[in-house]
Amino acid sequence: MTDTVDITFADLDLPEPILQALEKVGYEKPSPIQAQSIPLLLEGHDLLGQAQTGTGKTAAFALPMLSKVDPDAMYPQLLVLAPTRELAIQVAEAFQVYASFSKKIKVLPVYGGQSYDNQIRQLKRGVQVVVGTPGRIIDHIQRKTLKLDNLRFLVLDEADEMLRMGFIDDVELILSHAPEQRQTALFSATMPEQIRKISNRYLNNPEQVKIAAKAATASTVKQRYCQVAPHHKLEALTRIMEVEEFDGMIIFVRTKTATLELADKLSARGYDVEPLNGDIPQNARERTVERLKRGTIDILVATDVVARGLDVERVSHVINYDIPYDTESYVHRIGRTGRAGRSGDAILFISHREKRLLFSIEKTTKQRIEKMNIPSVSELNETRVEKFTRNVLNAIDDDALESFMPLIDTIVREAEAAPERIMAALAKVAQGDEPLFLDESNSTDLNARPPRDDRPLRDNRNSRRNDRNGRGNERGDRKSNVRSRGKPEEGFQRYRLDVGYVHGVKPGNIVGAIANEAGIDSQYIGAIDIHESYSLVDLPDGMPKETQDVLQKARVSGQRLNIRAWSDKPPKRPRKS
Numbered sequence: 001m002t003d004t005v006d007i008t009f010a011d012l013d014l015p016e017p018i019l020q021a022l023e024k025v026g027y028e029k030p031s032p033i034q035a036q037s038i039p040l041l042l043e044g045h046d047l048l049g050q051a052q053t054g055t056g057k058t059a060a061f062a063l064p065m066l067s068k069v070d071p072d073a074m075y076p077q078l079l080v081l082a083p084t085r086e087l088a089i090q091v092a093e094a095f096q097v098y099a100s101f102s103k104k105i106k107v108l109p110v111y112g113g114q115s116y117d118n119q120i121r122q123l124k125r126g127v128q129v130v131v132g133t134p135g136r137i138i139d140h141i142q143r144k145t146l147k148l149d150n151l152r153f154l155v156l157d158e159a160d161e162m163l164r165m166g167f168i169d170d171v172e173l174i175l176s177h178a179p180e181q182r183q184t185a186l187f188s189a190t191m192p193e194q195i196r197k198i199s200n201r202y203l204n205n206p207e208q209v210k211i212a213a214k215a216a217t218a219s220t221v222k223q224r225y226c227q228v229a230p231h232h233k234l235e236a237l238t239r240i241m242e243v244e245e246f247d248g249m250i251i252f253v254r255t256k257t258a259t260l261e262l263a264d265k266l267s268a269r270g271y272d273v274e275p276l277n278g279d280i281p282q283n284a285r286e287r288t289v290e291r292l293k294r295g296t297i298d299i300l301v302a303t304d305v306v307a308r309g310l311d312v313e314r315v316s317h318v319i320n321y322d323i324p325y326d327t328e329s330y331v332h333r334i335g336r337t338g339r340a341g342r343s344g345d346a347i348l349f350i351s352h353r354e355k356r357l358l359f360s361i362e363k364t365t366k367q368r369i370e371k372m373n374i375p376s377v378s379e380l381n382e383t384r385v386e387k388f389t390r391n392v393l394n395a396i397d398d399d400a401l402e403s404f405m406p407l408i409d410t411i412v413r414e415a416e417a418a419p420e421r422i423m424a425a426l427a428k429v430a431q432g433d434e435p436l437f438l439d440e441s442n443s444t445d446l447n448a449r450p451p452r453d454d455r456p457l458r459d460n461r462n463s464r465r466n467d468r469n470g471r472g473n474e475r476g477d478r479k480s481n482v483r484s485r486g487k488p489e490e491g492f493q494r495y496r497l498d499v500g501y502v503h504g505v506k507p508g509n510i511v512g513a514i515a516n517e518a519g520i521d522s523q524y525i526g527a528i529d530i531h532e533s534y535s536l537v538d539l540p541d542g543m544p545k546e547t548q549d550v551l552q553k554a555r556v557s558g559q560r561l562n563i564r565a566w567s568d569k570p571p572k573r574p575r576k577s
């Protein structure tokens with residue numbers, strides 16, 4: 001990995017079986033977050049760890065905590081909470097690898113969408129390490145199939161996400177079942193100030209390790225943006241896919257429906273692609289990630305369900321097809337590439353009116369995002385010709401050519417044409433259905449100026465009032481996403497909700513609360529315009545029926561949504577000294 005330090009894993013006092021496992025996976029040196037966190041965790045400190053995406057945070061907590069687990073005690077001693085199922089699986093796998101020489105240690109992933117029977121059987125048989133998503137962990141606690149009475153270590157991976165609206169209640173419930181005397185560690189690449197404050201409640205006199213990086217995003221990721229009108233996105237994407245050399249690619253979109261639609265369209269164009277979203281059955285989700293790893297598919301079209309933590313080496317490109325709602329999400333999404341010191345590419349699609357978010361991303365990540373042009377048809381032609389030429393030249397040394405010789409003899413004999421002409425004929429046949437040359441005279445320049453209604457909106461009244469009242473907009477982007485001034489964007493419907501500013505609550509959390517109340521992911525929420533006593537919220541068409549009912553009710557009856565924002569009324573402090 002880049003930026004490693006001058007110490008070895010052996011210097012870190014890790015036990016022999018762990019060192020053997022590291023030898024086997026081939027890590028040479030600890031990464032900075034590992035070098036600094038491992039000694040502190042071994043000493044028994046609580047810890048708040050922050051370091052860029054892809055820099056080895058998993059091992060930073062897994063190695064020291066595994067070292068301290070008692071292999072002879074067959075009850076859960078270490079619990080790792082992760083926000084998504086994919087992540088729980090991946091983190092559990094990492095633990096299994098690091099514990100592969102610690103024979104008696106059993107690691108169990110526990111997540112929803114999987115049968116209880118097997119999980120219960122394994123829990124009964126006895127495991128020391130449990131890695132899971134909060135929902136399923138709570139289910140097991142309530143069924144009394146998981147007891148945390150003897151828990152000694154707790155880790156929140158992606159801590160900021162785990163402590164955001166919706167998750168916080170779950171985490172607290174779990175904590176209330178764990179002993180006060182325990183060692184707790186929180187890790188993430190991002191840690192908004194507000195959440196850092198909350199996190200202190202769960203930590204006892206914590207040490208902090210923050211790996212100072214010049215920017216929040218890895219310098220090995222080349223970041224570009226592309227200005228595209230919404231109706232040209234698909235065409236822009238396929239052109240980019242043609243000219244960029246990529247291995248694995250993750251395309252992030254806003255909604256579950258969009259994952260299916262875009263995956264279908266790409267698949268119709270001959271790409272090996274699968275959608276991934278929270279509605280897809282768990283075993284299919286696992287299979288899809290596995291297929292991406294193995295290279296059976298190259299492209300994943302996903303919602304933010306895989307924005308965090310996912311570690312797939314061959315992902316060379318991340319495309320933000322729909323813009324993320326906040327800069328944290330951007331940082332995590334593009335962190336799926338350029339991991340462990342490798343290089344990667346991130347391309348962000350923005351419409352004219354989304355330009356403000358671009359600036360705010362650049363400001364927070366302290367990195368410039370270069371403008372890129374959508375490839376023109378003549379560039380596509382160039383790429384095609386180049387590829388074709390390369391293929392032909394590569395084939396010239398192929399032994400298998402011999403078998404074609406009789407065929408060529410026949411053609412030459414019968415053609416009565418110059419060799420060039422015969423080869424041109426072969427090229428034409430070889431191009432098949434996909435024409436080698438596209439018609440350049442009749443093609444759209446996707447970089448053309450946008451129509452008037454796609455221009456950026458002027459700052460609106462709300463954001464000014466916002467400033468005056470000192471209700472700072474910490475997450476900036478969400479609130480300033482005031483597209484709900486004009487008509488809702490195509491594919492969205494506008495709801496008027498009887499919920500406005502709540503004293504002491506940041507607009508970003510109101511978005512979270514609305515999403516929470518409606519039982520939807522906050523990524524569903526498009527434009528939002530928050531007023532003193534009401535908010536206008538744009539949600540995509542095709543929302544599940546129940547969600548529509550909830551919102552319809554809110555809209556019709558003016559019923560007040562119950563805002564359970566923690567900064568308004570802090571939850572009870574968990575039992576902890």
Ligand SMILES: Nc1ncnc2c1ncn2[C@@H]1O[C@H](COP(=O)(O)OP(=O)(O)OP(=O)(O)O)[C@@H](O)[C@H]1O
Pocket residue numbers: 001026027028029030031034051052053054055056057058059188189308309310311335336339340
């Ligand atoms: N010391 C090391 N040397 C080489 N590779 C390492 C080392 N530590 C971890 N890795 C590898 O680096 C990759 C990224 O690690 P990991 O998934 O833990 O990153 P992360 O910091 O948790 O990222 P994210 O913020 O995206 O969750 C993994 O493939 C892991 O195997």
Ligand SMILES: [Mg+2]
Pocket residue numbers: 057058157309
């Ligand atoms: Mg991670």
